[in-house]
Amino acid sequence: MTPEFWVTQTFNGLSYGALLFLLASGLSLIFGVMRVVNLAHGSYFMLGGYVGLSVVWRTGSFVLALVAGALALAVVGIFMERVFLRRLPGQTLGQVLMTIGFALIFQDLALLIWGGDPYSIRPPALLSGVVTAGPGRFPVYRIFIVVVAVVIGAALWLALDRTRVGAMIRAAVDDPEMAQGVGIRVPRVSLGVFALGAALAAFGGVVGAGFLGVYPGLDIEILPYAFVVVIVGGLGSLPGAMVGSLLVGLLDNFGKALFPELSYFTLFAPMALILALKPTGLFGRT
Amino acid sequence: MRLGVPGSRRAIILGVAALAVAAVIAPALPSYPLTLLTQVAIMAVLAMSLDLLLGYTGLASLGHAAYFGTAAYAVGILSTERQAGFVTCLVAGVVLATITAALFGLIAIRATGQYFLMITLALGMVVWGLAFRWVSLTKGDNGIAGVPRPELPLPWSLSAPLPFFYFALVAAALAWAALGTLARSPFGLTLKGIRESETRMRALGYDVWLHKYLAFVIAGGFAGFAGVLWAWYNGFVSPVDVQLVTSVETLLMVALGGPGTLAGPALGAAAIVFLKNFVSVYTKRWLLILGAVYIGVILFAPRGILGALRSPNR
Numbered sequence A: 001m002t003p004e005f006w007v008t009q010t011f012n013g014l015s016y017g018a019l020l021f022l023l024a025s026g027l028s029l030i031f032g033v034m035r036v037v038n039l040a041h042g043s044y045f046m047l048g049g050y051v052g053l054s055v056v057w058r059t060g061s062f063v064l065a066l067v068a069g070a071l072a073l074a075v076v077g078i079f080m081e082r083v084f085l086r087r088l089p090g091q092t093l094g095q096v097l098m099t100i101g102f103a104l105i106f107q108d109l110a111l112l113i114w115g116g117d118p119y120s121i122r123p124p125a126l127l128s129g130v131v132t133a134g135p136g137r138f139p140v141y142r143i144f145i146v147v148v149a150v151v152i153g154a155a156l157w158l159a160l161d162r163t164r165v166g167a168m169i170r171a172a173v174d175d176p177e178m179a180q181g182v183g184i185r186v187p188r189v190s191l192g193v194f195a196l197g198a199a200l201a202a203f204g205g206v207v208g209a210g211f212l213g214v215y216p217g218l219d220i221e222i223l224p225y226a227f228v229v230v231i232v233g234g235l236g237s238l239p240g241a242m243v244g245s246l247l248v249g250l251l252d253n254f255g256k257a258l259f260p261e262l263s264y265f266t267l268f269a270p271m272a273l274i275l276a277l278k279p280t281g282l283f284g285r286t
Numbered sequence B: 001m002r003l004g005v006p007g008s009r010r011a012i013i014l015g016v017a018a019l020a021v022a023a024v025i026a027p028a029l030p031s032y033p034l035t036l037l038t039q040v041a042i043m044a045v046l047a048m049s050l051d052l053l054l055g056y057t058g059l060a061s062l063g064h065a066a067y068f069g070t071a072a073y074a075v076g077i078l079s080t081e082r083q084a085g086f087v088t089c090l091v092a093g094v095v096l097a098t099i100t101a102a103l104f105g106l107i108a109i110r111a112t113g114q115y116f117l118m119i120t121l122a123l124g125m126v127v128w129g130l131a132f133r134w135v136s137l138t139k140g141d142n143g144i145a146g147v148p149r150p151e152l153p154l155p156w157s158l159s160a161p162l163p164f165f166y167f168a169l170v171a172a173a174l175a176w177a178a179l180g181t182l183a184r185s186p187f188g189l190t191l192k193g194i195r196e197s198e199t200r201m202r203a204l205g206y207d208v209w210l211h212k213y214l215a216f217v218i219a220g221g222f223a224g225f226a227g228v229l230w231a232w233y234n235g236f237v238s239p240v241d242v243q244l245v246t247s248v249e250t251l252l253m254v255a256l257g258g259p260g261t262l263a264g265p266a267l268g269a270a271a272i273v274f275l276k277n278f279v280s281v282y283t284k285r286w287l288l289i290l291g292a293v294y295i296g297v298i299l300f301a302p303r304g305i306l307g308a309l310r311s312p313n314r
Helices: A003-034 A041-059 A062-087 A092-114 A140-162 A164-174 A176-181 A186-209 A218-233 A238-258 A260-277 B005-028 B031-057 B065-081 B086-108 B113-133 B161-184 B186-196 B198-203 B208-234 B244-257 B263-282 B286-300 B304-313
Strands: A130-133 A136-139
Touching: A003 A041, A003 A136, A003 A140, A003 A164, A003 A186, A003 A218, A003 A238, A041 A062, A041 A092, A041 A186, A041 A218, A062 A092, A062 A186, A092 A218, A092 B113, A092 B244, A092 B286, A130 A140, A136 A140, A140 A164, A140 A186, A140 A238, A164 A176, A164 A186, A176 A186, A218 A238, A218 A260, A218 B113, A218 B244, A238 A260, A260 B086, A260 B113, B005 B031, B005 B161, B005 B263, B031 B161, B031 B186, B031 B208, B031 B244, B031 B263, B065 B086, B065 B113, B065 B208, B065 B244, B086 B113, B086 B208, B113 B244, B161 B186, B161 B208, B161 B263, B186 B198, B186 B208, B198 B208, B244 B263, B244 B286, B263 B286
Parallel strands: none
Antiparallel strands: A130 A136
């Protein structure tokens, strides 16, 4: 194992973790406010990638693809929350089956619209190329992903911790009834958070289409990663999603590099470890 | 509080009648409906095994295909590469599935509520990942073809559809009887108690963790039994057998049929198998329709088919 190997793989793990953060932070926020485990969350990621792909094909603009992907899936999220999930408060099994139903429908619709071939979005010229520093070679696109995740993470943290809306969200997470009682419109907060979570996942999907590509089955392949991140970090916790993403990104990347045949098995270890130590995750409560 | 005795008697009568009808009409059926009925018998075992968890214990597992698939792979690998026979395949499949469930259960049962759901999904994906990527053992995406059906000391060869149907039917009836006995035993009643109120059962001195864990392991073992049958039936084992959609279909079979009734999930299995094959004649959009069925079940029959039929009594 050369130093190049460690530097390169650590960086790759870091950037994969950054992508996972975009996906998992939304899942965690949605769970925090609504107590819904959204099995369609991987679908938002995949559909975001596909929408971005179509926009890039039409317009050639990567920025427009990011915006369109996020907005399109925010609308889908609003529709799902407003029309369907709101009818099932507190019914875990019902919510699960409902979101699975949507995941299956989205999977088939994506196959119908975009076909079965894998595609990828070619990043703009500004973001292609490689930076060489010391023993490592760092693709600019992966640096971009890390920067984007840090910016979004910081923005989310500031918004949750420092703004009035953030305080309302935190109140709704802590005690929805009490929050409703002091005049916070919890259903509206839920809707906003759901839309934001879907948009973040879709944004991640467009970014991810630049190096993972987008293909049928991506939704189901990425979903367990999001789950493991929030299991490790703790459901409903933003710092948890950050730490969990990094941990899972790094472990998965080294696992894949060292034992390619057992790749998914790398997800097993962090879960087993964290649940042995703290069943509610690193930052989870109850 | 009724612990479901009259309801379960009706379910038993219904189930026995269904088994008898299937056994009587089978020789008159053309081969396609016969293979569908065989599929129903096997999937009914899988659905009933999940019902022990979802219906009786209140644990919604999203990774049940892991145990089904592990057993199917055990049969596939042993019978094609080691020429293993009936007993070896059966024992190896069920034992391996049980061990997998015993290992995963240690992790999953510690978690509660939605964590359990997410963890079982992720664990199921771990097994799928192994099936898909551990190519030297599992042949990856190509799957293992040419899995032979076992030779039994019977006058009929199981390679013909009708004898194999009866074989699967007897296996399903045995699994139903075993799970039904378990569900009515003090152990099963304790599981129901845990489903209703974990804290109360704990206060009464029951070891809640141990009961949930045992239910998880037993359900895994029965799912493995179904997996063994499936490998023999299909003659082919692939990552499809362990994928999330298979786990999810099983969950729908239970939810559709009515959790906690055993016969209900078996009926749900029949409905899904027939619907799937019927739909695939007309369109390739099976997942779209399955998704719509999910949403429809939740909106219109949240307690399942049997639950909906029984609703006036409750």
